[in-house]
Amino acid sequence: MLRVAVVGSGPSGVYAAQTLVQQREVPGVRVDVLDRLPAPYGLVRYGVAPDHEKIKSLQGSLRTVLEDERIRFLGNVEVGGAELSTERLLELYHAVVYCVGAARDRLLGIPGEELAGVHSATAFVSWYSGHPDAVDEVFDLPGVDSAVVVGAGNVAVDVTRILARGTAELAPTDMPQPALGALAASGVRRVAMVARRGPSQGKFTTKELRELGTLPGVGARADRAELALDPMYTDPGAAAALPAVARRNLEVLRGWAEAEPGGEPRSIALRFYLRPVEILGGPDGRVTGMRFERTAPDGLGGVTGTGVHEDIEAQLVLRSVGYKGVPLAGLPFDPAKGTVPHAAGRVVRAGRASVGEYVAGWIKRGPTGVIGTNRPCAKETVSSLLQDAAVLARRELPGDPLDALRAAGLHPVEWPGWQAIETAESDLGRSLGRRSVKIPDWAGLLGAAGLT
Numbered sequence: 001m002l003r004v005a006v007v008g009s010g011p012s013g014v015y016a017a018q019t020l021v022q023q024r025e026v027p028g029v030r031v032d033v034l035d036r037l038p039a040p041y042g043l044v045r046y047g048v049a050p051d052h053e054k055i056k057s058l059q060g061s062l063r064t065v066l067e068d069e070r071i072r073f074l075g076n077v078e079v080g081g082a083e084l085s086t087e088r089l090l091e092l093y094h095a096v097v098y099c100v101g102a103a104r105d106r107l108l109g110i111p112g113e114e115l116a117g118v119h120s121a122t123a124f125v126s127w128y129s130g131h132p133d134a135v136d137e138v139f140d141l142p143g144v145d146s147a148v149v150v151g152a153g154n155v156a157v158d159v160t161r162i163l164a165r166g167t168a169e170l171a172p173t174d175m176p177q178p179a180l181g182a183l184a185a186s187g188v189r190r191v192a193m194v195a196r197r198g199p200s201q202g203k204f205t206t207k208e209l210r211e212l213g214t215l216p217g218v219g220a221r222a223d224r225a226e227l228a229l230d231p232m233y234t235d236p237g238a239a240a241a242l243p244a245v246a247r248r249n250l251e252v253l254r255g256w257a258e259a260e261p262g263g264e265p266r267s268i269a270l271r272f273y274l275r276p277v278e279i280l281g282g283p284d285g286r287v288t289g290m291r292f293e294r295t296a297p298d299g300l301g302g303v304t305g306t307g308v309h310e311d312i313e314a315q316l317v318l319r320s321v322g323y324k325g326v327p328l329a330g331l332p333f334d335p336a337k338g339t340v341p342h343a344a345g346r347v348v349r350a351g352r353a354s355v356g357e358y359v360a361g362w363i364k365r366g367p368t369g370v371i372g373t374n375r376p377c378a379k380e381t382v383s384s385l386l387q388d389a390a391v392l393a394r395r396e397l398p399g400d401p402l403d404a405l406r407a408a409g410l411h412p413v414e415w416p417g418w419q420a421i422e423t424a425e426s427d428l429g430r431s432l433g434r435r436s437v438k439i440p441d442w443a444g445l446l447g448a449a450g451l452t
């Protein structure tokens with residue numbers, strides 16, 4: 001029997017586990033999927049926006065995998081911490097696949113980022129998604145009239161939409177009650193989503209962009225003159241060479257720029273060619289706005305500064321300018337890329353592939369792609385692992401790793417514990433007159449799992 005630990009129960013971990021048990025080359029593989037959180041599914045539970053129910057429902061197919069009898073979910077087990085080192089884990093299993101994601105945000109690197117009211121989109125997403133590490137985050141939403149979101153990807157679109165959405169539309173989601181209450185009391189009327197580059201260079205997808213224009217009570221706007229700075233906007237011949245998604249995005253933005261403004265109470269403005277220079281604050285240390293430098297296309301696909309500045313008022317700034325992995329104690333790490341160095345999924349230590357240690361998902365390839373991209377990524381990694389299986393399986397293991405984890409002082413949440421959390425979340429929702437509602441704190445989750 002080959003015993004494998006998969007660290008991380010997000011999409012890449014689940015797909016790695018699935019590939020391991022479904023393949024036929026090496027019979028008798030058993031997989032433990034470990035996660036530091038008591039709940040599985042990684043960013044599908046704690047990142048994908050709560051109002052995107054169709055994508056959220058992917059949790060159903062991840063669940064089916066984790067319910068396979070050859071797979072065991074062990075939540076509340078942090079690898080690389082005091083109780084469980086990477087070395088010890090490798091003693092307990094023939095092979096370890098690290099699928100720990102890359103959900104640390106990047107800074108803008110400009111003055112003013114320390115001001116009250118300036119947050120990462122990651123913190124905001126974690127908070128409204130009920131991530132237990134974010135339960136103490138405070139967003140002073142009643143005091144916010146105008147918000148700035150810096151970034152041009154789908155996460156920027158997500159946080160922009162959640163800020164602008166009415167609570168009636170969010171109530172049917174599983175958003176934790178405190179976050180829903182705070183958004184209900186929000187004063188946000190205007191959200192500016194600001195990009196350094198031009199509209200044809202946005203990283204958002206058309207479906208997500210278009211959705212911003214369909215929110216009840218919200219006017220989506222773009223400025224015709226600003227869009228026209230992009231040669232791809234004004235020259236249909238040049239635009240024909242763009243990827244289809246960029247062409248469609250331009251058409252959505254054109255529609256917004258050409259529409260007569262309606263009388264909606266809230267607005268979303270998509271702004272382009274503005275480079276963040278400084279976050280402005282008042283004497284109370286709170287953000288009051290953001291200063292940008294107008295940029296212009298440099299003819300090489302990049303932008304260049306023009307020396308012209310523009311200030312945008314804001315009492316809340318969310319930065320969404322990319323994600324990065326964090327080093328895990330005991331694993332090599334490439335700080336420039338924010339990933340673990342690897343060769344076809346095998347962890348590379350001191351220039352050599354380490355047989356028995358593997359990576360998949362965002363920590364392997366960086367924070368790119370959609371959920372489905374993690375499937376072929378995990379398959380490549382598992383294929384490397386299976387090539388090493390004959391060598392790996394020769395080693396005798398000390399016994400059931402679960403006993404060793406408990407002996408080390410860990411209290412794993414097994415599948416019935418997770419099911420008890422799900423039941424407690426349904427009960428909580430029912431008591432609030434809502435559907436299932438997330439428990440947003442560690443004590444609540446562990447208590448529901450029967451661990452306190």
Ligand SMILES: Cc1cc2nc3c(=O)[nH]c(=O)nc-3n(C[C@H](O)[C@H](O)[C@H](O)COP(=O)(O)OP(=O)(O)OC[C@H]3O[C@@H](n4cnc5c(N)ncnc54)[C@H](O)[C@@H]3O)c2cc1C
Pocket residue numbers: 007008009010011012013034035036037040041042043044047048049052055077078079080099100101102103125155158328360361362363368369370371372374
């Ligand atoms: C805000 C946001 C919204 C997104 N929305 C969408 C969307 O709508 N559609 C889409 O297709 N894609 C979306 N994505 C992308 C998608 O979520 C990722 O492609 C995917 O989650 C990456 O999978 P992963 O398994 O590599 O990492 P993750 O999903 O991050 O999973 C990593 C897991 O590892 C665990 N872990 C971390 N460190 C340790 C440790 N030391 N010990 C034990 N466990 C550990 C974490 O708790 C987590 O459960 C979104 C991403 C973000 C950030």
